[in-house]
Amino acid sequence: MSAVISINEVGKRYIMGTQKVYALRTVTLDIEENEYVAIMGPSGSGKSTLMNLIGCLDTPTKGEYLFKGESVGKMNDNQLAEIRNREIGFVFQTFNLLPRYSSLKNVELPLVYSGVPGSERQRRAQEALDHVGLGDRVHHKPNELSGGQRQRVAIARALVTKPSIILADEPTGNLDTKTGYEIMALFAELHRGGNTIILVTHEPDIAEYAHRIIRLRDGRIESDEVNANPRQPEAELAAQ
Numbered sequence: 177m178s179a180v181i182s183i184n185e186v187g188k189r190y191i192m193g194t195q196k197v198y199a200l201r202t203v204t205l206d207i208e209e210n211e212y213v214a215i216m217g218p219s220g221s222g223k224s225t226l227m228n229l230i231g232c233l234d235t236p237t238k239g240e241y242l243f244k245g246e247s248v249g250k251m252n253d254n255q256l257a258e259i260r261n262r263e264i265g266f267v268f269q270t271f272n273l274l275p276r277y278s279s280l281k282n283v284e285l286p287l288v289y290s291g292v293p294g295s296e297r298q299r300r301a302q303e304a305l306d307h308v309g310l311g312d313r314v315h316h317k318p319n320e321l322s323g324g325q326r327q328r329v330a331i332a333r334a335l336v337t338k339p340s341i342i343l344a345d346e347p348t349g350n351l352d353t354k355t356g357y358e359i360m361a362l363f364a365e366l367h368r369g370g371n372t373i374i375l376v377t378h379e380p381d382i383a384e385y386a387h388r389i390i391r392l393r394d395g396r397i398e399s400d401e402v403n404a405n406p407r408q409p410e411a412e413l414a415a416q
Contacts, residue, residue, distance in 0.1 A: 186239035265334030324355035
């Protein structure tokens with residue numbers, strides 16, 4: 177295995193008036209290819225800031241972040257956008273789907289930004305929706321879908337560019353227990369298929385699905401441990 181994400185003494189500071197606010201103080205960690213990692217901590221611990229830095233949605237004010245061996249701090253906006261669009265698939269708690277677009281159109285969006293031709297976009301979007309079990313819902317808009325189906329569309333959208341990394345922020349936060357199991361089973365399948373999964377959550381029971389759990393507190397890593405017995409969502413689904 178090789179580190180796809182290498183963070184060395186990274187911190188993030190904001191200036192608010194005359195005050196300096198430290199969202200992330202000093203964090204050092206490596207994430208290897210095909211790892212399944214949960215980053216957890218209470219509100220204000222720095223986990224959302226760390227997620228934004230890992231996803232190249234923000235840049236650190238100190239330290240160095242290497243993505244596949246390349247310094248993120250030396251990249252221009254176009255290079256950062258390229259990483260976000262091709263290398264990382266984002267899944268959010270609130271789904272972030274466009275309400276007037278069908279499932280197919282929502283999933284196509286990252287390919288539009290990549291300049292993929294229309295017929296190829298449709299083929300790949302259909303393939304991604306088939307992968308998450310929604311091949312028969314391609315023309316449905318978000319308000320015609322359940323919460324779990326909306327999250328599956330969001331995961332299909334994250335998968336359509338064939339990223340190496342899936343970065344998921346509280347992906348089961350708006351879902352009932354059974355639907356949460358289904359979504360976590362889908363992440364387990366993606367991990368088995370070779371994706372690196374990074375799960376950001378404040379819920380210990382969700383973090384237990386991961387194979388490694390990093391806990392943050394007050395902008396620093398409090399613990400970083402291997403989870404020897406991760407929860408098995410397929411078994412939990414079978415027991416329903």
